Amino acid sequence: MAADMLTVKDLRVSVEDSEILHGVDISIGPGETHVLMGPNGAGKSTLGNALMGNPQYTVTGGEVRFHGEDLLEKSVNERAASGLFMSFQNPIEIPGISLENFMRSAIEQRSGTKLRLWDFRKQVRATLDTLQMEHSYAERDLNVGFSGGEKKKAEILQLLLLKPSLAILDETDSGLDVDAVKTVSRGIKEFQKDQEASLLVITHNAAILDALHVDKVHVLVNGRIVKEGGAELIKEIEENGFSAFEEAIA
Amino acid sequence: MTEKTVTVNTPLAKTFGWLHVNGTHLLAGESAPEKRLAIACGDEKILILNEAVRLKAELEDNAVFRLIQVRYAEEESRAVNDIQVTCGKDAVFEWYRVILGGRATYDNCSVTLAGAGSRFEANIGYRLEGEELMDMNCEAIHTGKKTESLIRASGVLFDRASKLLRGTIDLRRGCAGAVGNETEDVLLIDDTVRNRSVPVILCSEEDVVGNHGASIGRLDEDLLFYLQSRGIDNASATELMAKARVDAIIRRIPDGQLRAALLKED
Amino acid sequence: MSETKTHIEDVKRAFYDFRFEENDAYRVRSGLTPEIIKEISAEKKDPDWMRDFRLKSLEIFERTPMPDWGPSIEGLDMDNIVTYVRPNAERMNTRWEDVPDDIKDTFERLGIPQAERTSLAGVGAQYDSELVYHNVRKEVAAMGVVYTDIESALHGEYADMIRERFMHLVPPTDHKFAALHGAVWSGGSFVYVPPGISVEIPLQSYFRLNAPGAGQFEHTLIIVDEGADLHFIEGCSAPKYNVANLHAGCVELYVGKNAKLRYSTIENWSKNMYNLNTKRARVEEGGKIEWISGSFGSHVSYLYPMSVLKGAGARSEFTGVTFAGAGQNLDTGCKVVHGAPDTTSYVNTRSISKDGGISTFRSAIVVEPKAVNSRSSVSCQSLMVDDISRSDTIPAMDIRTAKADIGHEARIGRISDDAVFYLMSRGLSEDEARALIVSGFADNVSKELPLEYAVEMNNLIRIEMKGAIG
Numbered sequence: 001m002a003a004d005m006l007t008v009k010d011l012r013v014s015v016e017d018s019e020i021l022h023g024v025d026i027s028i029g030p031g032e033t034h035v036l037m038g039p040n041g042a043g044k045s046t047l048g049n050a051l052m053g054n055p056q057y058t059v060t061g062g063e064v065r066f067h068g069e070d071l072l073e074k075s076v077n078e079r080a081a082s083g084l085f086m087s088f089q090n091p092i093e094i095p096g097i098s099l100e101n102f103m104r105s106a107i108e109q110r111s112g113t114k115l116r117l118w119d120f121r122k123q124v125r126a127t128l129d130t131l132q133m134e135h136s137y138a139e140r141d142l143n144v145g146f147s148g149g150e151k152k153k154a155e156i157l158q159l160l161l162l163k164p165s166l167a168i169l170d171e172t173d174s175g176l177d178v179d180a181v182k183t184v185s186r187g188i189k190e191f192q193k194d195q196e197a198s199l200l201v202i203t204h205n206a207a208i209l210d211a212l213h214v215d216k217v218h219v220l221v222n223g224r225i226v227k228e229g230g231a232e233l234i235k236e237i238e239e240n241g242f243s244a245f246e247e248a249i250a
Numbered sequence: 251m252t253e254k255t256v257t258v259n260t261p262l263a264k265t266f267g268w269l270h271v272n273g274t275h276l277l278a279g280e281s282a283p284e285k286r287l288a289i290a291c292g293d294e295k296i297l298i299l300n301e302a303v304r305l306k307a308e309l310e311d312n313a314v315f316r317l318i319q320v321r322y323a324e325e326e327s328r329a330v331n332d333i334q335v336t337c338g339k340d341a342v343f344e345w346y347r348v349i350l351g352g353r354a355t356y357d358n359c360s361v362t363l364a365g366a367g368s369r370f371e372a373n374i375g376y377r378l379e380g381e382e383l384m385d386m387n388c389e390a391i392h393t394g395k396k397t398e399s400l401i402r403a404s405g406v407l408f409d410r411a412s413k414l415l416r417g418t419i420d421l422r423r424g425c426a427g428a429v430g431n432e433t434e435d436v437l438l439i440d441d442t443v444r445n446r447s448v449p450v451i452l453c454s455e456e457d458v459v460g461n462h463g464a465s466i467g468r469l470d471e472d473l474l475f476y477l478q479s480r481g482i483d484n485a486s487a488t489e490l491m492a493k494a495r496v497d498a499i500i501r502r503i504p505d506g507q508l509r510a511a512l513l514k515e516d
Numbered sequence: 517m518s519e520t521k522t523h524i525e526d527v528k529r530a531f532y533d534f535r536f537e538e539n540d541a542y543r544v545r546s547g548l549t550p551e552i553i554k555e556i557s558a559e560k561k562d563p564d565w566m567r568d569f570r571l572k573s574l575e576i577f578e579r580t581p582m583p584d585w586g587p588s589i590e591g592l593d594m595d596n597i598v599t600y601v602r603p604n605a606e607r608m609n610t611r612w613e614d615v616p617d618d619i620k621d622t623f624e625r626l627g628i629p630q631a632e633r634t635s636l637a638g639v640g641a642q643y644d645s646e647l648v649y650h651n652v653r654k655e656v657a658a659m660g661v662v663y664t665d666i667e668s669a670l671h672g673e674y675a676d677m678i679r680e681r682f683m684h685l686v687p688p689t690d691h692k693f694a695a696l697h698g699a700v701w702s703g704g705s706f707v708y709v710p711p712g713i714s715v716e717i718p719l720q721s722y723f724r725l726n727a728p729g730a731g732q733f734e735h736t737l738i739i740v741d742e743g744a745d746l747h748f749i750e751g752c753s754a755p756k757y758n759v760a761n762l763h764a765g766c767v768e769l770y771v772g773k774n775a776k777l778r779y780s781t782i783e784n785w786s787k788n789m790y791n792l793n794t795k796r797a798r799v800e801e802g803g804k805i806e807w808i809s810g811s812f813g814s815h816v817s818y819l820y821p822m823s824v825l826k827g828a829g830a831r832s833e834f835t836g837v838t839f840a841g842a843g844q845n846l847d848t849g850c851k852v853v854h855g856a857p858d859t860t861s862y863v864n865t866r867s868i869s870k871d872g873g874i875s876t877f878r879s880a881i882v883v884e885p886k887a888v889n890s891r892s893s894v895s896c897q898s899l900m901v902d903d904i905s906r907s908d909t910i911p912a913m914d915i916r917t918a919k920a921d922i923g924h925e926a927r928i929g930r931i932s933d934d935a936v937f938y939l940m941s942r943g944l945s946e947d948e949a950r951a952l953i954v955s956g957f958a959d960n961v962s963k964e965l966p967l968e969y970a971v972e973m974n975n976l977i978r979i980e981m982k983g984a985i986g
Contacts, residue, residue, distance in 0.1 A: 052479050055471060076478030077487075085479075092476040095435075096404070096494030096501075105490055106480040141498075162480065264585035265910050266851075266880055272585065407918075421928075423903065438918035441885065445915040453928050456903040460928035466913065467921040 149180030323351030339365035375499025378411035573698025704734030801827030840873030
């Protein structure tokens with residue numbers, strides 16, 4: 001078995017002095033797709049934000065290694081540069097910066113080389129085509145005036161342009177219309193074409209997972225992983241909800 | 251003998267004296283050239299000016315006047331700019347003011363929306379560094395029915411830069427159906443900057459809407475985290491956002507060539 | 517419909533406008549001279565330092581110009597204002613029975629003793645220039661809470677505490693009417709809440725100006741010591757005369773470390789009053805000042821309670837409503853100085869203009885360079901009820917650090933026809949619908965007031981709304 005890309009050991013995370021994650025362990029190998037499920041308030045988003053380095057989340061204990069390096073001592077942009085990506089539940093609106101210029105700045109900074117405007121524009125358009133999104137997306141100010149669905153689609157577009165080795169998709173499926181769900185699924189499939197690319201899908205509903213190949217499912221309740229298993233767990237949760245797990249720890 | 255002073259940028263409404271915003275006293279210097287313009291019924295005119303001016307413009311019914319004024323970073327001199335515009339029925343005046351530097355800029359822009367249905371839009375973008383100073387008074391005086399004004403300012407302050415913007419929407423009796431809006435967005439980069447904002451709404455008419463919103467401060471932490479999560483470091487994120495503030499205004503400039511030159515897109 | 521209106525108007529106007537013959541024991545000549553000041557000082561048995569302070573203030577008053585930015589105060593002729601009127605009563609009665617009948621009757625009509633019995637921890641009542649009644653509940657006094665008139669406190673064990681603070685927050689040099697106050701102040705309250713003491717129910721002062729052509733210049737000094745908590749309520753009214761009256765009070769509030777003070781005012785001066793009042797609070801580390809302010813009365817008001825956030829983490833909240841009707845020019849708002857790190861201010865105001873009234877919201881938010889990580893949020897809304905009134909919004913911000921987050925929003929508009937239609941469709945008359953909408957508009961203040969006061973405030977709004985439509 002290949003060495004794990006991400007290893008999380010006994011991770012403890014607090015928000016405003018109250019502990020949300022009480023020691024979480026997760027390992028994700030190259031090319032694997034993991035799903036993190038759990039009821040509202042279980043701490044799912046906390047895990048994603050802590051891994052990405054959101055300053056509002058304080059890691060109070062544990063260890064995270066990503067590609068063999070200590071992830072927690074890196075700044076947010078260094079984490080991104082090392083291949084980590086997180087799609088935001090509520091992407092930030094940035095007036096004055098077009099999506100295309102934003103991505104170009106991000107990629108140029110990571111690679112340290114300047115991209116030619118027309119080459120990059122071509123690449124953006126191709127990606128938009130893959131996702132069956134309108135070209136005008138690239139020209140619009142980032143997330144400004146985007147609907148919920150449009151914001152999620154723009155996050156998936158960024159995922160494909162940045163080509164991370166591990167993408168954390170935080171509730172990317174919530175509150176989407178049918179069209180947006182299709183775009184998101186299409187994007188995830190495209191991302192998975194890269195044999196080495198790993199995914200951690202955070203969700204509390206199983207619908208979006210139908211079309212995905214899933215390697216492992218982790219169930220998070222009250223800040224602890226209470227159950228792990230294969231894709232079959234998804235079905236179980238779909239039928240019975242989380243109450244069985246909640247009772248188990250009560 | 252004391253040197254002669256002049257008072258510029260006196261706002262329509264005064265406030266607490268200790269704030270020192272009720273007009274600015276300047277040493278009298280060389281006056282900007284005086285220009286008078288009359289734009290005939292239905293005519294459209296775009297004027298690009300790179301120097302300060304004392305301009306009085308009369309817009310007849312349905313006339314459209316777009317004034318674009320850019321002040322470039324390398325300018326050393328003081329600029330004292332005074333724009334006074336009166337709009338006839340359904341006339342439109344758009345002012346595009348981009349200040350990329352200059353030691354000191356004093357701008358007064360006073361627009362009277364006299365004709366029914368006339369419209370004034372101010373787009374003000376600035377980037378001030380070092381010891382640069384911008385002192386502006388921008389006012390929309392609504393006297394005609396169903397008139398509209400929008401004052402939109404967006405800028406960034408570095409180092410010891412100082413900026414004062416007085417924006418006044420004056421909804422006078424008889425301007426029924428008028429709408430005045432003002433938005434201000436100021437990004438503060440260094441701890442030594444100074445930002446003063448005096449967004450005034452005066453109203454003596456019932457059937458009107460006046461709105462003002464301002465957001466002043468540093469880069470939002472969530473936004474910084476978002477940018478960093480895409481691999482952009484702190485310094486680049488700051489520069490990116492600074493440029494975005496000014497570009498948001500530049501992108502509205504109705505002259506393609508100038509717009510492209512200012513956006514510096516390769 | 518019109519019958520109810522007239523009815524309400526008659527009864528309610530009389531409610532505040534009743535007056536008794538002036539039966540004062542002593543008054544100084546009108547106008548201002550050092551002789552008059554010395555006379556007041558002697559009459560009040562001032563300590564020497566206070567007499568000198570008054571004379572110094574008079575000098576400052578004479579050389580300070582009138583403000584050049586607010587509503588006109590031309591109708592105010594200082595030479596005709598009587599600065600000191602002592603009512604014909606012993607000062608500082610602690611037994612209600614000892615208050616003279618006409619004065620007692622005045623306050624009883626205003627509901628003051630009833631409120632004291634039901635919902636207050638202590639009450640002070642000022643009639644013209646002097647406090648005529650003062651009382652604190654035994655259990656509150658037992659906690660060490662001091663609530664007395666300033667004059668007695670100047671001679672008692674708190675004399676030094678007062679001397680160190682009296683007009684230190686609002687020095688006579690602040691503006692012309694602060695100087696006037698320094699020269700002729702009389703009456704008002706001194707409150708001291710010892711460390712850690714929480715006064716559960718409010719203290720109240722009620723100010724009544726009865727004599728025509730007189731001024732009221734009470735001084736309120738409140739010290740809430742470390743970790744203590746107090747709610748202070750101030751009410752003011754006066755009957756209507758044809759000559760101008762002047763109110764130039766001064767309120768100085770010292771909020772200690774981690775202490776909290778809520779200062780509520782429902783002001784309903786008569787419509788010949790020039791209300792040139794100055795209120796200021798200094799807040800130490802972790803402390804909080806909450807201003808609740810309802811301005812309904814007076815002919816002209818200049819009123820901008822100021823919070824000086826001096827200690828790290830200090831907070832200020834200002835919630836205000838101003839209703840300007842016929843003949844009124846009410847210039848109100850607030851000032852905040854962020855002078856320390858992590859300080860926050862929150863301002864939420866509503867103003868209503870009607871029947872030719874003028875209301876102005878005026879504010880200043882200053883963030884000093886050392887006030888890093890400060891936050892301020894200002895929201896002001898104005899409602900135009902007709903097309904002969906005026907409503908101005910004149911805020912200013914001076915931000916001198918980048919490490920701050922400042923938000924400001926202002927909105928001006930009219931009563932929505934849809935809302936009136938909706939309420940009328942449920943059976944309300946148009947007048948009732950509009951009055952209800954305006955009350956709702958002002959609920960930022962009413963929901964912060966104790967129930968009795970919220971009811972009184974909503975009544976005031978209904979009277980103003982209904983009285984004028986007919």
